[in-house]
Amino acid sequence: MNARRDLAEAVRELASAVAVTDVDDPDLAQAAASARELTKLLRERQLEDVPRTPYDEAVGATHYGWHLDNPALPGLTMVFEDGRATATIPDGLGKAYAGPPGKLHGGVGALLLDVLLSSLVQHHGVRAVTASLTVDYRAATRLDVPLRITGDIVGRSGRKVETVGALWCGEVATVEARGLFVQVG
Numbered sequence: 472m473n474a475r476r477d478l479a480e481a482v483r484e485l486a487s488a489v490a491v492t493d494v495d496d497p498d499l500a501q502a503a504a505s506a507r508e509l510t511k512l513l514r515e516r517q518l519e520d521v522p523r524t525p526y527d528e529a530v531g532a533t534h535y536g537w538h539l540d541n542p543a544l545p546g547l548t549m550v551f552e553d554g555r556a557t558a559t560i561p562d563g564l565g566k567a568y569a570g571p572p573g574k575l576h577g578g579v580g581a582l583l584l585d586v587l588l589s590s591l592v593q594h595h596g597v598r599a600v601t602a603s604l605t606v607d608y609r610a611a612t613r614l615d616v617p618l619r620i621t622g623d624i625v626g627r628s629g630r631k632v633e634t635v636g637a638l639w640c641g642e643v644a645t646v647e648a649r650g651l652f653v654q655v656g
């Protein structure tokens with residue numbers, strides 16, 4: 472794992488610990504001061520944008536991992552095979568991503584599906600943005616259990632690409648989505 476990716480994972484671990492910590496105020500204050508020190512260090516040199524996979528490299532790529540470098544996104548690795556996309560989150564998502572107690576926030580499920588489906592469209596060589604994402608929550612998604620996300624392209628017409636996807640908890644599709652992407656540029 473490279474240094475940037477390792478740092479992103481460490482920050483996710485930190486966020487997950489912060490979300491449910493119950494240490495005393497002096498320890499919270501010390502942690503906040505330490506976090507601000509780190510922020511100061513990292514701001515010494517900043518990029519114009521997140522370092523994403525260049526568009527030309529993403530087209531036809533079998534793996535797609537730049538999201539792992541951004542700690543604001545859940546860490547998921549995408550694999551493209553036979554035109555479809557699959558992503559896994561082997562340890563699942565923890566309490567920092569909770570909506571209802573003990574269950575995944577619905578917006579996070581929608582985020583995961585939008586990330587996967589937009590990347591799938593890019594993998595197929597179409598520069599596109601999400602025009603519409605329709606999400607159906609079929610069952611609550613548990614925390615801290617392995618998750619899988621799948622996506623397929625089901626139609627193309629002019630600039631429009633239609634996709635479907637699902638978030639899987641075991642054999643149960645807990646969230647289903649239809650995404651319409653419109654080609655730009």
Ligand SMILES: CCCCCCCCCCCC(=O)SCCNC(=O)CCNC(=O)[C@H](O)C(C)(C)COP(=O)(O)OP(=O)(O)OC[C@H]1O[C@@H](n2cnc3c(N)ncnc32)[C@H](O)[C@@H]1OP(=O)(O)O
Nearest residue numbers: 585589593598599600601602603629630631651653655656
């Ligand atoms: C170089 C960069 C690379 C970028 C590549 C990398 C991108 C990564 C993207 C990650 C995913 C995101 O987060 S994307 C960010 C979130 N999305 C956005 O910010 C998009 C904001 N919306 C827009 O910019 C615009 O509304 C567009 C581009 C979606 C459409 O505008 P437009 O270009 O003027 O096209 P328009 O004529 O309106 O629509 C074209 C066709 O799509 C249909 N259509 C449009 N919107 C909808 C809709 N919501 N629901 C149903 N159908 C729709 C129209 O009816 C029409 O069908 P017909 O008459 O032809 O049949």
